[in-house]
Amino acid sequence: MNVIDLSVKRPVLTLVVLLAFVVFGILAYFSIPVSLFPDIKVPYVTIQTVYAGANPEDIETQITKKIEDQVTSISDLDTVTSYSMDSASIVIVQFKYGKDENLALQEVKDKVEVIIPDFPSGAKRPAISKIDISSMMPVMNIVLEGDMTPTELYTFADKSNFRCFYLFA
Numbered sequence: 306m307n308v309i310d311l312s313v314k315r316p317v318l319t320l321v322v323l324l325a326f327v328v329f330g331i332l333a334y335f336s337i338p339v340s341l342f343p344d345i346k347v348p349y350v351t352i353q354t355v356y357a358g359a360n361p362e363d364i365e366t367q368i369t370k371k372i373e374d375q376v377t378s379i380s381d382l383d384t385v386t387s388y389s390m391d392s393a394s395i396v397i398v399q400f401k402y403g404k405d406e407n408l409a410l411q412e413v414k415d416k417v418e419v420i421i422p423d424f425p426s427g428a429k430r431p432a433i434s435k436i437d438i439s440s441m442m443p444v445m446n447i448v449l450e451g452d453m454t455p456t457e458l459y460t461f462a463d464k465s466n467f468r469c470f471y472l473f474a
Contacts, residue, residue, distance in 0.1 A: 345402075348409040349436040352376075352396040352417060356428040365389035367425050372396045375416045379409075397436075410435045 312319040354368050369389045373396060377385060381404040388395045400409045414433050421430065449458045 346406060347402050348400040348404050348406040350398045350400075350410050350413045350433065351436060352394075352398070352413065352431050352433050354394040354424070354428060354431040355392060356394070356425060357392050358427070359392055359425075361389045361391060363425075364392070364394045368394045368428060369396060371420050371423055372417060372431070375420050376413055379412050379416060381409075406435050 352372055354364075354372070356364055356368060359367075365387075369387045372394070373385055373387055376382070376396070376398050379398075379400075381401045383399045383401045386397045386399070398409075398413055410433065417431055417433060447462070449462055451458060453461065
C-alpha cells in the first residue's frame with residue numbers, strides 16, 4: 306500500500322498528519338532563533354613584533370620563524386599565518402572552534418615568553434592580543450566616487466548628516 310492509497314482510504318489520518326506538520330512548522334518558525342551574524346567564538350591570537358630597521362629576511366629568520374616554531378606545539382591549534390615585512394613581524398594563530406579564548410591567549414604568551422631572550426637586541430617586546438572576529442565585521446561598506454579629490458570625498462562623507470542613502474545600480 307503506497308502513500309496515495311493510504312491517503313484516499315484514510316482521509317482523517319491524512320488530515321491529522323498534515324495538521325501536525327503545520328503546527329510543528331509554526332512552532333519551529335517562532336521558537337528557533339535566527340541571527341544574521343551569530344556569535345561564533347573562533348579564537349585568534351596575534352603576535353606583533355617590531356624590529357626597527359630590519360629587512361623582511363632578517364625579520365623572518367630572527368623573529369617570525371622562532372615564534373612559529375614555538376607556538377606550533379600548543380594544543381587545539383588550527384593554522385599559523387605569518388607576515389614578515391620591513392621592521393615588523395605579524396604572526397596570526399588560529400585555534401580550533403571551541404577552545405577558550407583566554408586560555409589560548411595565555412598559552413601563546415607563555416610560549417613566546419620563553420623565546421624573547423633569543424630575539425635581537427633591537428627588537429621590541431612582542432604585543433600579543435586576541436582578536437574577536439564577530440565584532441570586527443563591518444555592517445556596511447560604502448564606496449564613493451565623484452569629481453572630487455579623495456580628501457574632499459572623505460570630508461563630504463564624514464561631514465554629511467544623511468539619514469538615508471539611496472543606491473542606484
